[in-house]
Amino acid sequence: xxxxxxxxxxxxxxxxxxxxxxxxxxxxxxxxxxxxxxxxxxxxxxxxxxxxxxxxxxxxxxxxxxxxxxxxxxxxxxxxxxxxxxxxxxxxxxxxxxxxxxxxxx
Numbered sequence: 575x576x577x578x579x580x581x582x583x584x585x586x587x588x589x590x591x592x593x594x595x596x597x598x599x600x601x602x603x604x605x606x607x608x609x610x611x612x613x614x615x616x617x618x619x620x621x622x623x624x625x626x627x628x629x630x631x632x633x634x635x636x637x638x639x640x641x642x643x644x645x646x647x648x649x650x651x652x653x654x655x656x657x658x659x660x661x662x663x664x665x666x667x668x669x670x671x672x673x674x675x676x677x678x679x680x
Contacts, residue, residue: 578625586678587620587643593671594650601662609662613653619646620678651675 578584594617601610620643627639654675658668 578627581624583678584621584624586674587617587624590671590674590678591617591621593674597663597667597671598657601657605662609653609657609660613650613657616646616649616653619643620650647675647679 594613598610598613623639623643623646627636627643651672654663654668654671657663658665663671
């Protein structure tokens with residue numbers, strides 16, 4: 575078994591994913607296959623790439639999957655901003671999620 579579960583970034587990303595799922599439940603029904611899906615898939619991709627990178631043998635492969643994870647995190651940030659702009663996420667909820675995102679990225 576790989577040890578990706580011991581990494582703090584994976585743990586934080588997993589909690590963040592749960593938060594994203596909770597908040598996106600309130601998105602409009604007509605966004606089920608749009609913003610909701612995109613946000614959830616990108617968020618899951620963060621943890622998936624962290625986990626998958628632990629199964630790679632070379633440093634080059636490890637770096638590649640970390641880059642994928644980082645790219646997914648930027649996508650999440652962008653979609654969260656869009657969701658706030660479209661008023662799918664309230665100001666307080668956006669700030670809370672954004673603070674968690676910043677903590678995840680630091």
